[in-house]
Amino acid sequence: MESRRMRSRSQILKWGCYVLALFVCAALQTTPGLFQLGQAKPLFILPLCLAVAVYEGEFAGALFGAVCGLLWDYTAGRTVGMLALELLLMCFALSVLVQLYLQGSTWNFALISMVTAALVLSLDWLFFYYMPGYSWAGSRWLTFVLPSAGLTLLPSLVLFRLVRRIHEEFKIDNGVV
């Protein structure tokens, strides 16, 4: 059984790893041309915060989702708080879903991550492309939103395993066998 001090240190290190992963994901997501296929590019920040929500519970997951969303708002040049609010709600919902109904398997997560990516990107498309009335909004949805959501499958698989590894590495040993 670990002492209280060790547990606290272990938790700080764990969240340090998550935050480091967040910055790496944000850099990968915004690196010009990296993993780009036509207009589409996979999302990294979204699967990371969803994976954290699965393992860390609805409260910590939702708060981490809000922080991830704030960073994403900044990199994407969106109104502050918009993506933060979306990710807060989605991380909370996914965590609750996994606790009550869904099995937290890698492929389940990857599929949910893809659907969530499609939802977030579609909302962005709705507010910033469809509602302003751009004539090419429809093709934008087909050439960017759908492929980007599809491409998010691969990072989802990797990030889910990474978060699981971090979570298990810093798991609290409470002495219960």
Next chain:
Amino acid sequence: MKDFFDTWKFKILVAVAVFLVGIMAYAGANGRLTAAPQELLSVVLTPFQKVSAALSGGVGSVWEKYARIDEVMDQNEQLEAENAELRQQMVDYDRIKAENDAYKALARIQDKNSEATYASAFVIGRDTMDEFGGFTLDKGTADGVAVNDAVISDRGYLVGVVVEADTTSCKVMTILHPSFNAAGVVSRTRENGIINGSSEYAGDGLCTLTNLERSCETHKGDQVITTGLGGVYPPDLLVGIVQEVVPEASGKSSIAVIKPGADPRTVKHVFIITDY
């Protein structure tokens, strides 16, 4: 789970959500894109983006390499024949050459406008959610960059304008964005108009010069420059060449479709005009 909705944790989450809605409404009302917590995050993010952009730009994108794996493997075999010291020298040489080219270009631009001051900057971030090619640069307020500074390519063509400036980075709205506005003139005919982005043409990397007279004399191949009116952009900045002149929808004026001299969607290195 039912009990969770009665706990203080749930109340905190509701408070955070209300706070986010509040800052979103505040930001929307004041036209701001970022808030203080994001500026802090951006300062931490900038070094990661620099490393990532340098790796991506230096050795080509991993994706591209994957697509050209055979060619890359051949190249790799050839490179293995060279010794490590020579490779390092080549890397150093390439970096110095790129910097030298950039500074030579800057010198040419400064010859034209010697009173202006420039900050050399590299593109470190692009988010594909921005259809109009907006990007992040590795220079911020610590380097003298401010909101509304004009951004030009290393050949002197107008690329965009700084819309957000943080301590170590800044965000640029390109000339393809419909919200972009600058006073422009056709250099040959001296016909004035407004340079702005167009949702119709942005997909092809083109922008427009609007408000031209219906019977204007501008035609394909004419050069468009800035006038300096409004005080945001310096005068005589190169923008691009006219590709076609089309009547505006109402028929009262004409629009010149401009092919920018530098494509804002692919530009990697730029200069920010910090003073003129």
